[in-house]
Amino acid sequence: MYKIDFNNFFSYSFSIDCVIFGFKDGQVNVLMIKRSMKPYLNHWAIPGDLVYPDEDLQVAATRILTELTNLSNLDLHQAQTFGDPNRHPQGRVITTAYFALIRIADFEIEASSFAEEVKWVPIHEVPDLAFDHNLILNSTYELLKKKLSYEPICFDLLPEKFTLNQMQQLFEYVNEAEMDKANFRKKIRPIPLIALGEKQQNVKHRPAKLFSFDSEKYSEIAEEDGYRFKI
């Protein structure tokens, strides 16, 4: 039936690449590693590696990220799969991108395995990367932008306690458009936030109130009232 014998098809390799987004200094940042291994020795790349033969993809994504950056317990979501026959110089390696959102300040990143260095880079300042990683990164950032507007995932990027202005800045950044402060606040009124009663510290103007996302209440109203997040 096949022109090639079935068993000869078991000649591919499969990898996962992890795009980790954070929000820092008013900019979306992405986590990069410097490779201490061929191919693309000394090139910057997004963290990624081969999947073990009997390993589930989601499990592999988590393991690979931990091995290279020391990050764990992240909620990794599948993005696109890239399979250009020439994307890897050493053979046919198909890769699936996963992405996660993190609160940069809450985690210690640490280079290990073949990652010689790890750092955060603003999404608009990413250099030329190994393999087709620029392509992977761009397409995953497009996906992030879409998801941000109809799923309550901005709170995974913002600090646990955030000001409404920080939240607004995140949306202004990804949509590349300024918004009216009063109108933004009216728009997010249906989103359940907890007013913490605390205030910003060490600012040289009136300190803003701090909020956190009420995810329990969100699930409640999403189920009962069919409320859908929308910005």
Added chain:
Amino acid sequence: MYKIDFNNFFSYSFSIDCVIFGFKDGQVNVLMIKRSMKPYLNHWAIPGDLVYPDEDLQVAATRILTELTNLSNLDLHQAQTFGDPNRHPQGRVITTAYFALIRIADFEIEASSFAEEVKWVPIHEVPDLAFDHNLILNSTYELLKKKLSYEPICFDLLPEKFTLNQMQQLFEYVNEAEMDKANFRKKIRPIPLIALGEKQQNVKHRPAKLFSFDSEKYSEIAEEDGYRFKI
């Protein structure tokens, strides 16, 4: 560096599964094949097969679909990738789902290769399928539902010449909710449609006007005015 030698990682196989959606008798239908080959001999499945070692994924998807169903020139879009280590009984086969939308009446489907039979099945009447194809189908249908509401792809499912009521029925079907006729028509007013001046035939009530989608004008206003399709 690896616990397993790099070359031993080249032991996977990779496949594509194609979810083809159509709209018939007021229902979304999906194209199924009956397998005349092991594994899952005589089981129903969605059309899919292994990718050749040097073949691009998009190219493979097109080839596989043509081989099994005689469909060609479809616009296949990538959906999710499925990689459970036990999803294929004969080894580690990772698969990527692709989907396409077609106007059922415009195509002749024809079983060939290891497809013994091909048929359209309403999405809500799909039987137990081979492999994890029920999972693949369901998750791809969820994706379709999302895309239908913010991309002008409903017109790939509707006949070239359609009535506004057919269009409304498609959205009512996927959203599982009835809509007000007058309000639906107001909602789609910004979408550029060509009034053909023709009418429905052989109906025992007032015949509806026929329309077609003006994709050129759509691209124009999408670029110039930043118009985004939304239903």
Added chain:
DNA sequence: GCAAAAGTGTTTGGATTACACCCATGC
């Protein structure tokens, strides 16, 4: 004429926009 579906207009209330204004803090 009647049934059935096509096709349109009106009213109402809620959201979105633009814009103006006041408030709290550091220096």
Added chain:
DNA sequence: GCATGGGTGTAATCCAAACACTTTTGC
């Protein structure tokens, strides 16, 4: 007091939902 951003109210406008009504066809 003044600079800086925090925080809120109002009026005009647009949009969506609910509903009623007229039109055109087959029988």
